[in-house]
Amino acid sequence: MYKLAILLLVGIAAAQYNCPENDGFYRDTQQCDKYYDCYRGVATEKMCADGLVFDTSKAPKVEFCDYPFMVDCPEGSILQPPNPSGIECPRQYGLFEHEDPSNCVDYYQCVEGEVNTLRCGSGLVFDEFTGTCQWEHTNIRSGCIARPVVLPDGFSCPNATQVHTNGQELDHPRYPKQDDCRSFYVCQDGKYPTLSGCSEGQVYNDQTLVCDAPENVPGCENYYGDSLSRTSGGGNF
Template identity: 50%
Template sequence: MKVLLFVAFAAVANAQQFKCPVKDGLYEDPIQCDKFYECYDGIVTEKLCPDGLVFNPTIRKINKCDQPFSVDCGNRLELQPAQPTGPCPRRNGFFAHPDPKVCNVYYNCIEGISTKQSCPPGLHFEEFSGTCVWPATAGREGCDASETMVLKDGFKCPKEGQSDANGQLVVHPKYPHPNDCQRFYVCLNGLEPRDLGCQIGEVYNDETQRCDAPENVPGCEDWYKDDSAPKPVAGKKSS
């Protein structure tokens, strides 16, 4: 009880030190980024944003508590004590996976309830911006490429990537299978491989990067001729 009384007394004392401007409104604390003051008819009330959010004086919304990556706190570096729950170091916000080797998974925390989310293939989560970015931009060390970057047959996406006829880097390049005319690989964002296959009766044409009739692909003309049964297709159909 004494501690609660002391905290309440300190809050009142701090509020009394803050002098309201002539205009009613919400004003930031000069020291603590998640603390602000509500001024109405010259009466000041000290308030705190929900844990994990900070006060943003630049937005016109009634609720001015915002994500830290959207606010320039300047010298207002202090924050209220954290209230961690599960993978959420604070009750609200976007946070990286607690394992530093897992760079493509993050958590969206709302009032202590976490939702696990994954970045698109090849991207890493960056807490500074709260978004998924290219690994070079994120600058995170010790990330595990994971088994998803290498297929069971040993294929992995070439580092040099692939360019189109205009010299532009292809976002999702395709590559032929070395032994199977019906199969091909797609590298999502140039990094994460997928093993796909053409529908029965077609083979992959590396020149057009599409599934095509066998007679249009040199070396694959007789792919289906000697089969008494259709060859199995790896992955999902593509056209």
């Protein structure tokens, strides 16, 4: 009986909608994720997937639902009740902030209730209202706490100042990769690590903070073996 009542209500709502003269797809005047397929003056009520709204910019010829931040939805409009899938996905589709308000870097992409965790790039924070990462200095988010970025091998940038042999403080400190003489980490702005490496024939010298000949770096003298000729002098930096 309950299901029948729901079907009747849907039928009445569609019957009450007056289709325009031209066939096509038209959004409901009160609900942004509800629309009607009008054919020869008869309206069939339809609903976007939970979290999406009907895109009138492509209507009436194109039937298309998109993220709310991509569509102009009138103020005061309503949406269907949410169908959450865990704390990460308050709706089945969408881009959502991390549940920890101090974590402004990570965010969730939900598709059919399945979550994919994403992260903004260096100096950016996620803005749910635009669905994009924005510059942190615009203060579009408040209460953010910087979190160390950890590479898959477990390295994160030390919270320390590094000074070059010429006495200049480095904006982007460099640290050796312990298990590979040729590789080293560059910490962009002292916070965001990337793995880099010296050109072939050289190794990283953690004393001079530049690439160098293997014989000048204790413990790395035989890194290439005797078959490869070595290049002396300065490196990549």
